[in-house]
Amino acid sequence: MAxxxxxxxxTVISAEELxxxxxxxxxxxxxxxxxxxxxxxxxxxxxxxxxxxxxxDKMALKLPSNVSFVTVDVHSGNFSRNKIVGTVxxxxxxxxxxxxxxxxxxxxxxxxxxxxxxxxxxxxxxxRVLVPxxxxxxxxxxxxxxxxxxxxxxxxxxGGFAIGIPIWSGGRI
Numbered sequence: 001m002a003x004x005x006x007x008x009x010x011t012v013i014s015a016e017e018l019x020x021x022x023x024x025x026x027x028x029x030x031x032x033x034x035x036x037x038x039x040x041x042x043x044x045x046x047x048x049x050x051x052x053x054x055x056x057d058k059m060a061l062k063l064p065s066n067v068s069f070v071t072v073d074v075h076s077g078n079f080s081r082n083k084i085v086g087t088v089x090x091x092x093x094x095x096x097x098x099x100x101x102x103x104x105x106x107x108x109x110x111x112x113x114x115x116x117x118x119x120x121x122x123x124x125x126x127x128r129v130l131v132p133x134x135x136x137x138x139x140x141x142x143x144x145x146x147x148x149x150x151x152x153x154x155x156x157x158x159g160g161f162a163i164g165i166p167i168w169s170g171g172r173i
Contacts, residue, residue, distance in 0.1 A: 003064035003065045003066045004064070004065040005062045005063060005064055005065070006062075006063045006065070006096075006129055006130075007060055007061070007062055007063070007129070007130040008060065008061050008062075008063050008070075008095075008127060008128070008129055008130070009058060009059075009060050009127070009128040009129075009130055010033055010058070010059055010060075010061065010070070010125060010126070010127050011056065011057065011058040011059075011125060011126045011127075012031040012033065012043050012055050012056075012057055012059075012072065012123065012124075012125050013054070013055065013056055013124040013125055013126060014049075014052070014053060014054045014055060014056070014123075014124045015029070015031070015052070015053050015074050015086075015112070015121050015122065015123045015124070016051075016052055016121055016122045016124070017051055017052070017120075017121040017122065018050075018051040018052075018053070018074060018076070018085050018086065018112075018120065018121040019051065019085070019120055019121065020076050020083065020085055024050060024051035025050055025051045025053075025076050025085065026050050026051075027046075027047045027048065027049075027050060028045055028046070028047050028076065028077055028078060029045070029046050029049070029053045029074060029075060029076050029077075029085065030042055030043045030044065030045045030046065030053075030055070030074075030075050030079070030082075031043045031055060031057075031072055031073065031074050031075070031123065032072070032073045032075065033059060033061065033070060033071070033072055034070070034071040034072075034073065035061070035063065035064075035067050035069075035070055035071070036067065040059070040061045041059035041061065042079070043055035043057035044057055045078060045079070051121070053074075060130070063092070067092060068091065068092055068093075069089040069090060069091055069092065070089075070090045070092060071087060071088070071089050071090070072087070072088050072090065072110070072123055072125065073086070073087050074086045074087075074112055074121070074123060084114075084115065085112070085114065085120055085121070086112025086113060086114055086120040086121050086123070087112060087113055087114075087115075088110040088111065088112055088113065088123060090108070090110060090125075094106070094108060094127075095108070095127040095129065096129065102129045102130075102131045103128060103129065103130070103131050104128065104129075105126055105127075105128045106126060106127045106128070107124070107125075107126050108124070108125050108126070108127065109122050109123070109124045109125075110122065110123055110125075
């Protein structure tokens with residue numbers, strides 16, 4: 001069975017306290033987003049922010065249902081010659097589970113780790129699960145059957161349908 005895809009809108013907003021060899025980064029940093037080692041997109045290079053780069057770059061990506069993590073790498077240098085300063089594996093459950101609407105905008109911050117596992121800054125992102133266009137996709141209709149005959153509840157109580165009214169416990173209505 002083929003995996004089901006969801007479309008994510010990920011915005012890599014910024015990073016904080018980035019270092020390389022124990023010294024703050026002076027310029028030229030960018031971030032990349034990967035799923036299962038496949039690079040899905042990169043931000044523009046920030047050449048002014050130093051160890052506090054600001055990107056605010058939005059990317060849309062297709063997320064297969066069998067993926068558990070999205071990886072964000074922060075690089076120092078340019079696209080052809082760079083070093084990874086920090087990495088974070090973001091659990092998909094951070095923005096796909098729970099009781100929030102699908103189009104909810106999550107603002108998330110994660111600790112970056114360098115190649116030795118040491119703390120090396122923070123990356124700030126936002127994630128929104130895009131709701132598919134219902135008009136273009138096929139939808140299944142809900143088939144609800146209503147009894148055609150009246151049911152007599154409680155003998156000669158008049159018949160009809162039972163109606164439930166919620167009762168709030170421990171509080172006033």
